Amino acid sequence: MPSPQDSERVVIVGAGHAAGELAGSLRSGGYAGRIILIGEEPHLPYQRPPLSKAFLSGELGLPELEIKPESSYRSIGVEIRAGVRVERIDRRAKRLLLGDGTQETYTKLVLATGGRPRPLLLPGIEAPERLSNLHYLRNAHDASRLRGQLQPGFRLVIVGGGYIGLEVAAVARKHGLQVTVLETQPRVLARVTAPELSTFYEFVHRAAGVDILTSTTVRSVQVDSSGDAIASLTTDDGTVIMADVVLAGIGLIPNVELAEGAGLAVENGIVVDEFTQTADTDILAVGDCSNHPSRLYGRCVRIESVPNAVGQARAAAATLCGKPQAYDSVPWFWSDQYDLKLQIAGLSQGYEGVVLRGSPESRSFTAFYFRDERIIAADAVNRPKDFMVAKRLVAARTALTSSAALADDARPLQSFLNG
Amino acid sequence: MPKIVFIEHNGTPHRVDVDVGRSVMQAAVDNFVPGIVADCGGSCSCGTCHGFVDAEWLPKIPAVQPDEASMLEGLLETKQNSRLTCQIRVTPDLDGMIVRLPKSQF
Numbered sequence: 044m045p046s047p048q049d050s051e052r053v054v055i056v057g058a059g060h061a062a063g064e065l066a067g068s069l070r071s072g073g074y075a076g077r078i079i080l081i082g083e084e085p086h087l088p089y090q091r092p093p094l095s096k097a098f099l100s101g102e103l104g105l106p107e108l109e110i111k112p113e114s115s116y117r118s119i120g121v122e123i124r125a126g127v128r129v130e131r132i133d134r135r136a137k138r139l140l141l142g143d144g145t146q147e148t149y150t151k152l153v154l155a156t157g158g159r160p161r162p163l164l165l166p167g168i169e170a171p172e173r174l175s176n177l178h179y180l181r182n183a184h185d186a187s188r189l190r191g192q193l194q195p196g197f198r199l200v201i202v203g204g205g206y207i208g209l210e211v212a213a214v215a216r217k218h219g220l221q222v223t224v225l226e227t228q229p230r231v232l233a234r235v236t237a238p239e240l241s242t243f244y245e246f247v248h249r250a251a252g253v254d255i256l257t258s259t260t261v262r263s264v265q266v267d268s269s270g271d272a273i274a275s276l277t278t279d280d281g282t283v284i285m286a287d288v289v290l291a292g293i294g295l296i297p298n299v300e301l302a303e304g305a306g307l308a309v310e311n312g313i314v315v316d317e318f319t320q321t322a323d324t325d326i327l328a329v330g331d332c333s334n335h336p337s338r339l340y341g342r343c344v345r346i347e348s349v350p351n352a353v354g355q356a357r358a359a360a361a362t363l364c365g366k367p368q369a370y371d372s373v374p375w376f377w378s379d380q381y382d383l384k385l386q387i388a389g390l391s392q393g394y395e396g397v398v399l400r401g402s403p404e405s406r407s408f409t410a411f412y413f414r415d416e417r418i419i420a421a422d423a424v425n426r427p428k429d430f431m432v433a434k435r436l437v438a439a440r441t442a443l444t445s446s447a448a449l450a451d452d453a454r455p456l457q458s459f460l461n462g
Numbered sequence: 463m464p465k466i467v468f469i470e471h472n473g474t475p476h477r478v479d480v481d482v483g484r485s486v487m488q489a490a491v492d493n494f495v496p497g498i499v500a501d502c503g504g505s506c507s508c509g510t511c512h513g514f515v516d517a518e519w520l521p522k523i524p525a526v527q528p529d530e531a532s533m534l535e536g537l538l539e540t541k542q543n544s545r546l547t548c549q550i551r552v553t554p555d556l557d558g559m560i561v562r563l564p565k566s567q568f
Contacts, residue, residue, distance in 0.1 A: 067494050070494070071494055071496060090503040090504075092502070092503065092505065093503075093505070110491070110503065111491060111492050112492060114492075115492045115493070115494070119494065349501060349502065349503070350501045350502075350508070353499075353501055354501075375508075377502065377505070377507040377508075379505070384507070384529065386507055426532070427506075427507075427509075427529060427532040427533040427535075427536060428532045428533070428535040428536035429536070430536065431509055431533060431535075431536020431537060432536050
């Protein structure tokens, strides 16, 4: 273990995937100063994706979600201050003011603040903290609370047909709840996938007994006589849906307030360059909270995914170790629902066409998205091999020479890779 | 406590202690072994915990399941003894197992 030079210190705000990865990568990269993680949650960095899957269904507990045990951080001299909120950054003094009244100075500061669920703001929800059956799903506390209410026979109403909502729907059906999903758009997953995928996932969920109402917006909620629980929701056509449990999965708001308060640029996330640096060279930002340039897509993107969080964390470590490496990975995501393993390579937004390889009927297919005659993204359902190759096809901005050939399952996908 | 030996592509060995029941991937992650990236945290979704298991240990580890097989098929530089280390749980039998790491994890 290197002997920490007390004057030099990287302080990381946040203790999620990005923060944990950054701490390790800094030390591996040769950083000899102090490394201090300050996290609002009272936990070591833990895996978030299982919160809506194996953790929610009770297969895994919180200790099993920890990315590394406490002894690992200790062995490389990483200090973790868990359960403490950072209130303010004083850039001039290079100092943080913390919620417990203490301060922490930094040589370099990395913001890995993540995001928080977009709140359901509706008539009837005047005191959300009182509503014992209104749920969001972002952290272990949220998931534990929801898990406690997944009782067989309960009526679960999920507002939002995105990944969180659908993953929870799948778990809840397995636990014997009656599940209704309300989606404002004409189809589920509308923001992230092609209609073919939406149709497929709607079919699968309906076959599993989930009631999916698309083009349906919730107008208000009604609380019960105690005032402590939602009793029902009313949709825009006047339908009243009774609920025992309500989950809102309507998006994430990046936690940018610290950066904003410090006068750093914020635009759908904390603005950073490809080396994860803000305009203040002593402050970096990584993960869900950051907005960074993507050379692959020729625009700035803010990506909510574990691979992005850890990828940017490695880039930040390289920057801080004086060996800068531009971050330019293919974004990727995954979602497990029922027996379906969905793996997504790239960003499909703005696509001009879709080619399907395999068939949705067989529950094993891949949708390739293209734009300007190049493959920009792929959604692979129960096709890990396609996904692995698709990542490389997207990274190489592979030209789509023939839709028929790409759709032909008999032709190896690798044959589309150049060289 | 069983020991697992990870050997980096450049030949650097890492001998680590692992609790029985933990995955081989987790053993590498807990000990900051370079070359095991494990982006997905063990859900067999990313293929970045690929390693080559020395032949004598292969009979002692569970067979490759379909998900893992499909992921492996999409990887570069795989061999007969390629495994995703997140899919191997450590048992007392695996004490001393050697896992060689590929040049790079995609």
